[in-house]
Amino acid sequence: TTHLRVNLPTQRGEAGAPLLNMKGEVVGIVVSSLENNSACYAVPIEAAEKIRSDFVRFGEARHGWIGGNISEAPEPVEGSRVEMTQIMEDTPAARAGIKRGDILLQVGRKKVAQPEDVLDASFFITAGDNVSITVMRGNQKLTFHVQAELHPASKNVPMLSDGTQVPTAADANRAMPLKLESAAQTTP
Template identity: 35%
Template sequence: MPFFFFLVLGRLPLIGAESLFDTIGREVNKIFEENKNAVVRVRIEHRNGGESFCSGFFISSEGVLVTAPDSQLTDSLFYVDYNAQWHLAKVIGIDERSGVAVLQVEEGPKPFPFLKLAYGQEIPTGTPVVGIGYPYNLPACPSFGLVVGKDCEYLNHFFPTTHYRINTKVNPGQIGGPLINSKGLVVGMITMSLKEEEWSYALPSKAIRKVVDDTIRYGKVRYGWVGVAVTKIGREETSGKVVVARLFPNTPVSGSGLREGDIVVSINGKKITSLSDVMDASFFVSVGQKIPVKVLRDGKPIQFEFLVGERPIDTPSGSTILPNNPDELKKNWSQSLPVSTSPMTAPVEKTNNTH
């Protein structure tokens, strides 16, 4: 049964209102009961002796799960509460850029219950979702909300790709839990809760799949890049343009003819009108993939094709935007060049290294 929502423009009959809320409540409870066994509590024992908790969920019957720990986890141990027992989890890989950890529980009753990741187009704004997680040290519980926005940044924090903004505030321990749609499919994973706001951010399932597939295959996420930094001119909401700000030597763009100041029109066929378009286009690009990039120079269109290389491992992660202030640019260069690889589009990176 689908979700129903309404906008109260006047008085709603009491019986109708109760019936509507009952319907929503039953649907939320149904999704929770059908999927809660695949959602687990994760305990992280840190190298310094402290510990923290988050949620996670199985994505395969072999015990592979994903979570979103909130801190650097070098040499940390992960334990998963499955079937009323704590199990030491094998760390397949931790991607600091997306904040996703891919783990595997190898002990316990098999097959493991698991959730399916949604594929296809991104979900539209206004889509209802049910979250499942472990708040504080309490049992699993559901949360309910809407996708109210899609952002690539919040204040000074830049995401590697667009995240869903959910109008539900989650408590400590619920980070890493799934967001499930009315079909029972995972559309995202909670990666950030804002204490000062009544909303949370979630990494879309398509990005989760990219991280998981690369991590299982290579032991890490292979982010692509072509050696370009971009910035914007004008107002992004109106007539703003994305332009090439810097070309790095000894990279796929070297000797290509691309120039600083070229206006980026499209990447791999996707129209570029904002920096977030570039970030999304870049996140999913595969190393070794050839991508077309169209630019404008002096009002004339020019087409390029680049072979995507692998992002240098010592490239610092962070913002994908170059400061417009030249002095600030010099001061924070290593933290302001664009990074990432993306789905149907091309890569732009942030680094002060060459290779």
């Protein structure tokens, strides 16, 4: 989702701090500061809320994916310059009937005009969500209902060099059994 650049001096360690508007409402979360500390970047509060919701529901972020690639179309169609350039086999997009060459008009409730709009809309899709996707195919406007899957990058489980799986946030919600490797030795 689009980051906010804010002309707000910040110091190291302030990532995660709330960004407030003049009414005292949280509108974003600071994620990084510029090297000279004269400004910072923040994610909009809606983006932070999506991640929080995923962690509450699943113990991890669950980014949705439909299985297609996009690029900027040479000519706008109904105000959109977003063209489906690839649909991977056996993906939600392929199963729904979306095809290469379709011009994306809307993802969920968000109308799209340029590729960045699709990236912003996609950020808010959680694996398992049913998403309506409207496209223009030739002279025909079509709406597909697609059930998003877990993004393949989210399926990669980090491993330590010895092959042990790195614990996730979901693991923190479960008790971790301890194993005693050796008994204490007493000296006579």
